[in-house]
Amino acid sequence: xxxxxxxxxxxxxxxxxxxxxxxxxxxxxxxxxxxxxxxxxxxxxxxxxxxxxxxxxxxxxxxxxxxxxxxxxxxxxxxxxxxxxxxxxxxxxxxxxxxxxxxxxxxxxxxxxxxxxxxxxxxxxxxxxxxxxxxxxxxxxxxxxxxxxxxxxxxxxxxxxxxxxxxxxxxxxxxxxxxxxxxxxxxxxxxxxxxxxxxxxxxxxxxxxxxxxxxx
Amino acid sequence: xxxxxxxxxxxxxxxxxxxxxxxxxxxxxxxxxxxxxxxxxxxxxxxxxxxxxxxxxxxxxxxxxxxxxxxxxxxxxxxxxxxxxxxxxxxxxxxxxxxxxxxxxxxxxxxxxxxxxxxxxxxxxxxxxxxxxxxxxxxxxxxxxxxxxxxxxxxxxxxxxxxxxxxxxxxxxxxxxxxxxxxxxxxxxxxxxxxxxxxxxxxxxxxxxxxxxxx
Numbered sequence: 001x002x003x004x005x006x007x008x009x010x011x012x013x014x015x016x017x018x019x020x021x022x023x024x025x026x027x028x029x030x031x032x033x034x035x036x037x038x039x040x041x042x043x044x045x046x047x048x049x050x051x052x053x054x055x056x057x058x059x060x061x062x063x064x065x066x067x068x069x070x071x072x073x074x075x076x077x078x079x080x081x082x083x084x085x086x087x088x089x090x091x092x093x094x095x096x097x098x099x100x101x102x103x104x105x106x107x108x109x110x111x112x113x114x115x116x117x118x119x120x121x122x123x124x125x126x127x128x129x130x131x132x133x134x135x136x137x138x139x140x141x142x143x144x145x146x147x148x149x150x151x152x153x154x155x156x157x158x159x160x161x162x163x164x165x166x167x168x169x170x171x172x173x174x175x176x177x178x179x180x181x182x183x184x185x186x187x188x189x190x191x192x193x194x195x196x197x198x199x200x201x202x203x204x205x206x207x208x209x210x211x212x213x214x215x216x
Numbered sequence: 217x218x219x220x221x222x223x224x225x226x227x228x229x230x231x232x233x234x235x236x237x238x239x240x241x242x243x244x245x246x247x248x249x250x251x252x253x254x255x256x257x258x259x260x261x262x263x264x265x266x267x268x269x270x271x272x273x274x275x276x277x278x279x280x281x282x283x284x285x286x287x288x289x290x291x292x293x294x295x296x297x298x299x300x301x302x303x304x305x306x307x308x309x310x311x312x313x314x315x316x317x318x319x320x321x322x323x324x325x326x327x328x329x330x331x332x333x334x335x336x337x338x339x340x341x342x343x344x345x346x347x348x349x350x351x352x353x354x355x356x357x358x359x360x361x362x363x364x365x366x367x368x369x370x371x372x373x374x375x376x377x378x379x380x381x382x383x384x385x386x387x388x389x390x391x392x393x394x395x396x397x398x399x400x401x402x403x404x405x406x407x408x409x410x411x412x413x414x415x416x417x418x419x420x421x422x423x424x425x426x427x428x429x430x431x
Binding site for chain 1: 281
């Protein structure tokens with residue numbers, strides 16, 4: 001295991017972190033309107049959101065990556081320059097994360113005691129105020145642990161983006177592996193992933209312990 | 217739409233063959249991975265500190281390594297030449313063991329401590345307590361999340377295309393590479409995956425409801 005291998009694979013760490021962070025942030029944002037649709041009073045909207053969530057989560061990420069990256073070129077080869085590796089990967093991860101995050105938010109919403117809706121309505125608070133000042137802050141606390149473990153999972157799933165040529169850890173590992181005809185780069189990649197997820201998992205666990213004390 | 221349908225008519229044999237390989241792969245990975253997960257779960261709740269520490273490190277490494285990297289390591293790293301299918305089976309089983317051990321451990325821990333003490337007080341050995349009291353009840357609690365994991369593992373078999381296992385994703389990809397009908401083929405593959413996973417998650421939901429009545 002030469003120092004070289006470590007350095008070559010390390011080139012991808014930033015790519016992995018960027019892809020995970022941007023994809024997750026977009027997904028977390030898109031998850032909110034999806035949640036609103038999912039719990040909407042109008043059943044067609046609810047069914048639409050439910051279908052989106054089930055189908056998005058039911059199809060492997062790799063299919064989304066290929067579909068978004070390669071799919072448009074069937075219609076017009078020029079679209080290949082619009083859906084670059086990086087954009088396709090971010091888009092695929094954001095779409096899938098939105099579905100997962102909407103379900104996490106919904107779980108958090110259910111964990112907040114229902115009486116609080118009625119209580120704040122009875123106190124004359126508007127629906128918007130109830131949502132943003134009473135329910136929202138508590139939801140965030142409940143949702144953080146599961147969001148964190150989802151984000152950690154995403155860090156590893158972002159390795160799939162190497163298959164469409166995004167420059168992240170696994171990509172550099174496969175390049176180095178085929179150049180040197182050895183498996184060492186993949187061991188190195190594994191160690192980097194464990195090194196990235198280990199502290200995040202630990203941080204998520206202690207955050208969880210702290211936050212659970214502060215929910216009614 | 218009609219174009220997608222035409223592609224389906226032309227290639228459905230190959231695609232369904234791929235789906236069958238995916239299903240078999242998931243089944244094999246779970247067959248080996250789930251018992252290993254149970255062993256790891258029991259080890260991780262052991263009272264011996266050294267053993268526990270060792271198992272926890274193994275689990276964390278297994279969970280921290282992406283399945284894609286695991287596949288590559290097993291495929292390229294084992295000095296004996298194995299077929300892609302066997303390698304995928306081993307790699308996915310390792311991932312399964314690491315992930316399910318945490319799910320099972322959660323189930324085992326939810327068995328009330330009083331029952332364990334009661335068993336010990338009746339003169340049962342700690343192995344008997346584990347086998348007859350903790351595991352049957354703990355596994356039952358763990359069933360819905362384990363089923364959810366099985367669905368995820370079925371999806372993870374799509375990664376095996378990277379080591380040339382002819383499963384659904386790799387079939388769709390090779391057809392698309394020949395015909396340039398990328399959109400059509402990946403839509404079809406996605407629909408096939410969704411049919412399996414969505415119906416499986418509906419079943420899981422039913423099982424969950426049924427089990428909740430008995431807990």
